Amino acid sequence: MNWLMKQLRKEEWSPYAAGVLLGIVGILTVVLAHALLGSSGGFENLAAYIGKAINPANTYFNYVMPAGITYPVVLLVGIFFGGMLGALSSGTFKFRTMDSEQWKTAFGKQTWKRWLVLFVGGMIVEYAAGIAGGCTSGLAISGGMLLAPAAFLFIAGMFASGIITALVVYGKKF
């Protein structure tokens, strides 16, 4: 019991240990919910409310990602609280406007720069997830565990361009 409490209070687990936990979650998702672990879809279901208000005839928001409090939206809320629970359990929960020391050393300490890149990058990520049919969790992980070819195409693309992007933004510091 003491051992378990000690593990729960740790800020970071071995990625293998955390991976086993996610693997169990993956099994339960298929068995209990008969669904995938998507998170980007939830954002789209929420964005569809705005999209449909602006353009009611929009095909994407009417047929591909209709508005509604769907399963992925609830999953998204859970992920938020799960992450919070993880931070609270290790005592690292904190409100911050600049989240990374590494960012500060690499790109300077201006908070607006980080926020701007987050905003633009966030749009790129969500748009790309829309094209690919899922994100890291819904397509790469959930699709991968059911051996969907789409997942492995996506992972290959993601790593290829991710490595190149990191190379470009970090330059000599790569």
Add this chain to the structure above:
Amino acid sequence: MTYIIALILGVAFGFSLNKAGLTKYHKVVNQFRLTDMAVLKFMMTALVVTMLGVYPLRALGIITFPTVPATYIVGNLAGGLLFGVGMALTGT
């Protein structure tokens, strides 16, 4: 009921992401800088563990699989390529 299951699954998912350190900018970006392999270790472990669970269960006829994400080669690949750019920029 589906909502309660989704909420519990989501909490467990978020918890595992946090404990793996994937909620941190440097973890994700350093994967792409190839200086920290945590993201790949975490993802691949999860894949293997789930496969070990769901394939035997399906072989025994206890469960069926949900619809897997559709494969359309150009879209999956192009989306992945664009996704990596955003991911390496934001570290999310």
